[in-house]
Amino acid sequence: MDFINSNFFQGDMFTYIVLPLLIFFARISDVTVGTLRIVMVSKGQKAIAPLLGFFEVIIWLITMSKIIQNIDNWVAYVAYGAGFATGNYIGLIIEEKLAVGIVQLQIITRKSADNLIAKLKASGYGITYHNAQGATSEEVAVIYSIIKRNEIQKVIEIIRTYNPNAFYSIEDVKFINKGMPGLAKPNSRWRKGK
Template identity: 40%
Template sequence: MFEFLDVYPWLLPFIIFFGRIIDVTLGTLRIIFVSKGAKNIAPIIGFVEVFIWIVIISQILVRANDIVSYLSYAAGYATGNYVGILIENRIAYGILLCRIYTQKNGKELVQMLNQVNFGATMTHGTGSTNEVDIIETVVDRKEMKTLALMLTQFDSNIFYVVEDVRTKKNGIFPKRKTILSRWRVGK
């Protein structure tokens, strides 16, 4: 499979490095999809991840006999972790629960959130210094930046916490745009 490495042995560290980047990046994404319950995506990613790992390891065991190959393996692993985190942040897969605490009128914030199709529930509470309104909303991770901007515009002293949610059911959620919705007549 890699006979060309007998002629060009200097390519081996590069193949090891980039193979490990791809392998570890896929591993990082697979773990994230498993934790989110994506049972259809995770096995496919796992298959490709392990296949690449086997190919790289076999080349290391057969051909690698120098420190450069070993360093390429370690550097590819470290870089793959970094790249996996960057990609995961970019795709922003998942659902978040945002719990918001404000001393301003929470009903106004709930109305603002409802206007942009974020369902919200409000309760009253007593904080350490004052009465507060507590608003909870469930959003896709892709929407968190938009939500955070709205919250700081509403109240510059707002406090909120964000938690991962595995599943959601019922409620008010914005309709997802699909790639086909651009070309549907009347939409």
């Protein structure tokens, strides 16, 4: 039995198929965890980010030790690179699905924004708005709102329905200093000012 095991680990099948696949999946894991760690750092998640960092580094060290042990195996290099690329992609998809955090939404609309403003208010979104002058001296309305990241699609649908030609931008928000109705509860993870 030991003879079979030692032959398996030294054979071409292990060296050029099994080992590269293990490296590929390990690299996917550590890069995915790393992507999520970066997101948690940017969101101020002090408890989760270090834990993710620990697992990210452990997986990376194990993977790198196998690369160094098989330094002449070009298939392992390809698997390492492919795992890195795939891990980035998967990490971003997971981060998008988690939709952690809050964002600031800025909407600029050329036509009257009254219906859009009314619908956003009726849907429970806190908004601030003012009239402004656009680059071509035309009157525009500028609307601001802070919303939960997992509600972006819902708000975009409202914009498309009530003012489809509106320009909007979305930015991540790390900190709010006052609670907003329906956004930050007193015991939520979003810090509030005193």
